[in-house]
Amino acid sequence: MEMLPPLAKGLVTSINIFLLTLLCACPLGMVIAFGRMNRHLVINGPIRLFISVMRGTPLMLQLLVVYFGPYYIFRVSLAGYPPFLAVIIAFSINYAVYFAEIYRAGIQSIPVGQYEAATVLGYSKLQTFFKIILPQVIKRILPPMTNETITLVKDTSLAQVIAVAEMFTIAKRLANAQSSVLALAVAGLFYYIFNFIVAMVMEKCEKCLDYYR
Amino acid sequence: MSVLEIKNLQKTFGTLTVLKDISMTVERGEVVSIIGPSGSGKSTLLRCATLLERIDHGGLRYSNVQVAEDDKTGKCVYLPNNQLRKVKSMFGLVFQNFNLFPHYSILKNIIDAPICVQKRPKEEVVAEAMKLLDKMGLESKADAYPYQLSGGQQQRVSIARALINNPDILFFDEPTSALDPELTSEILKVIRELAMEHMTMVIVTHEIEFARKVSDRVVFMADGVIVEEGPADEVILHPKQQRTQMFLSKIIAER
Numbered sequence: 374m375e376m377l378p379p380l381a382k383g384l385v386t387s388i389n390i391f392l393l394t395l396l397c398a399c400p401l402g403m404v405i406a407f408g409r410m411n412r413h414l415v416i417n418g419p420i421r422l423f424i425s426v427m428r429g430t431p432l433m434l435q436l437l438v439v440y441f442g443p444y445y446i447f448r449v450s451l452a453g454y455p456p457f458l459a460v461i462i463a464f465s466i467n468y469a470v471y472f473a474e475i476y477r478a479g480i481q482s483i484p485v486g487q488y489e490a491a492t493v494l495g496y497s498k499l500q501t502f503f504k505i506i507l508p509q510v511i512k513r514i515l516p517p518m519t520n521e522t523i524t525l526v527k528d529t530s531l532a533q534v535i536a537v538a539e540m541f542t543i544a545k546r547l548a549n550a551q552s553s554v555l556a557l558a559v560a561g562l563f564y565y566i567f568n569f570i571v572a573m574v575m576e577k578c579e580k581c582l583d584y585y586r
Numbered sequence: 587m588s589v590l591e592i593k594n595l596q597k598t599f600g601t602l603t604v605l606k607d608i609s610m611t612v613e614r615g616e617v618v619s620i621i622g623p624s625g626s627g628k629s630t631l632l633r634c635a636t637l638l639e640r641i642d643h644g645g646l647r648y649s650n651v652q653v654a655e656d657d658k659t660g661k662c663v664y665l666p667n668n669q670l671r672k673v674k675s676m677f678g679l680v681f682q683n684f685n686l687f688p689h690y691s692i693l694k695n696i697i698d699a700p701i702c703v704q705k706r707p708k709e710e711v712v713a714e715a716m717k718l719l720d721k722m723g724l725e726s727k728a729d730a731y732p733y734q735l736s737g738g739q740q741q742r743v744s745i746a747r748a749l750i751n752n753p754d755i756l757f758f759d760e761p762t763s764a765l766d767p768e769l770t771s772e773i774l775k776v777i778r779e780l781a782m783e784h785m786t787m788v789i790v791t792h793e794i795e796f797a798r799k800v801s802d803r804v805v806f807m808a809d810g811v812i813v814e815e816g817p818a819d820e821v822i823l824h825p826k827q828q829r830t831q832m833f834l835s836k837i838i839a840e841r
């Protein structure tokens with residue numbers, strides 16, 4: 374029982390990582406997606422390379438680079454650079470890249486006739502995107518976004534590599550101290566419940582958009 | 587003054603010149619059908635007229651608004667964007683695949699652009715939209731969504747959407763091609779009714795018999811040029827050009 378308060382505290386940190394990452398990665402992904410879809414090679418070229426590197430290397434490595442990079446690569450020591458901030462930066466960029474590819478697939482799946490109908494009716498480019506295209510994109514990307522979001526919940530445990538006291542870090546510490554896997558099992562249960570709620574919320578969103586096809 | 591005047595229009599995609607020197611005038615109340623083999627540039631012509639494609643050379647005028655014309659150096663210049671938006675309320679376009687907005691109700695599909703783009707008062711637009719839906723026999727479908735309608739019903743909604751701004755001219759690009767044969771007649775009936783109300787229309791169609799009955803004038807296009815044009819009966823029943831004769835006899839043979 375006495376392990377619950379520290380675990381709960383770790384859970385709060387995990388939830389914070391999760392929410393802050395989503396908050397940053399969702400809009401950032403949109404920016405990357407538009408860069409990727411830009412007609413000019415000078416813009417879409419580097420973005421393609423960036424996406425390819427971010428998807429082709431482990432998140433854990435990216436996390437280490439973001440945290441230790443400033444010192445080991447550039448010899449700048451950032452006094453009081455909190456590991457938590459590094460986690461948010463690394464996670465946000467990594468997830469933004471995955472989101473960007475989901476957005477792009479969603480945007481490109483909208484039939485060109487939708488743009489043409491909107492253009493003929495006089496909608497401006499912005500109106501067309503926000504009123505006609507985006508709502509349809511959101512409906513189409515919800516299922517893959519649910520997958521990514523659930524993966525993000527589990528990925529929060531990677532923050533342990535730079536000693537952020539999220540739930541997994543604490544569960545491991547407790548398990549070592551008590552020579553028992555009980556703390557890890559409880560943490561596992563918490564992750565499961567967390568994801569159960571996430572999945573439920575996403576399903577609710579999908580239901581809300583069920584009124585059209 | 588004519589509703590639409592296209593003058594020496596040229597349109598090229600890459601190295602392929604799809605429209606070569608097309609000139610065409612449509613008078614108020616006139617119904618013009620455009621026929622011709624696949625790839626002859628019929629859709630491209632409508633897309634140029636409805637500003638979906640930019641023309642490379644030539645002139646485009648709606649009533650008293652010169653939308654595009656060649657300047658002294660021979661470069662085709664368009665009106666600035668803010669004025670083009672106004673021009674867009676002067677015409678309507680009905681697509682082959684309807685292109686209704688699936689996330690909007692039938693009513694919203696019709697009223698959203700007039701309210702959000704043309705900034706017309708909502709009550710007026712809704713009342714007009716309901717009248718149009720009534721005319722299309724769809725008054726009970728105002729709150730339905732496009733997926734709940736048959737193809738023919740969706741096409742009637744898209745006609746209502748094109749009519750809501752009281753355009754001077756309505757373009758149709760093969761309005762029945764995506765429909766089952768038994769649904770074709772309901773759309774043709776709507777177009778015939780519009781013709782009787784003297785709506786100015788330009789219709790690209792493969793329904794030759796329909797074109798003959800509904801239109802005042804038929805334009806036969808092939809390879810990006812107008813080969814022959816004239817009164818509907820004359821062009822379809824007694825074509826003068828060999829190219830037209832070949833096209834029509836092939837269509838009749840396919841029946």
Ligand SMILES: Nc1ncnc2c1ncn2[C@@H]1O[C@H](COP(=O)(O)OP(=O)(O)OP(=O)(O)O)[C@@H](O)[C@H]1O
Binds near residue numbers: 602604622628629631
């Ligand atoms: N965006 C484009 N880019 C390149 N070529 C195009 C484009 N749009 C049309 N074309 C070409 O222009 C020519 C005319 O096409 P268009 O669609 O206007 O023919 P159409 O007369 O409408 O034919 P159909 O009866 O099959 O609809 C075709 O050769 C087509 O391949």
Ligand SMILES: [Mg+2]
Binds near residue numbers: 628629630759
């Ligand atoms: Mg066509």
